[in-house]
Amino acid sequence: MFISDLFSSVTTLILIAHTSPFIIIALVSLTIIYYYIKSLYRRSSCKLKRLESITRSLLYINVNETLQGLLTIRIYNIQNHFIKLNQFLINENNRPYFIT
Numbered sequence: 001m002f003i004s005d006l007f008s009s010v011t012t013l014i015l016i017a018h019t020s021p022f023i024i025i026a027l028v029s030l031t032i033i034y035y036y037i038k039s040l041y042r043r044s045s046c047k048l049k050r051l052e053s054i055t056r057s058l059l060y061i062n063v064n065e066t067l068q069g070l071l072t073i074r075i076y077n078i079q080n081h082f083i084k085l086n087q088f089l090i091n092e093n094n095r096p097y098f099i100t
Contacts, residue, residue: 013027048096051095051096052093052096052097055089055092055093055095055096058089058092058093059086059089059090059092059093062082062085062086062089063086066082066086
């Protein structure tokens with residue numbers, strides 16, 4: 001099925017190019033623009049994934065340290081500090097999503 005659709009599309013493009021040769025210029029330019037946009041998207045997507053994973057790891061480390069030191073945090077009554085730190089790290093983790 002894929003091969004028949006491919007041949008049908010290629011045949012249609014050949015007939016269109018035969019009828020109107022200027023369409024080849026438009027198709028070539030659109031193909032170049034498409035590949036340029038695709039390469040920009042891939043690079044930015046990889047960078048956003050990297051940023052998200054870095055900030056997520058900081059959030060996981062903070063949650064782990066908070067759970068391990070929960071008794072000490074309660075003894076010194078510094079819960080608000082860790083709540084604010086956790087909220088800040090969650091906001092930093094969500095920042096790459098708002099870039100897109």
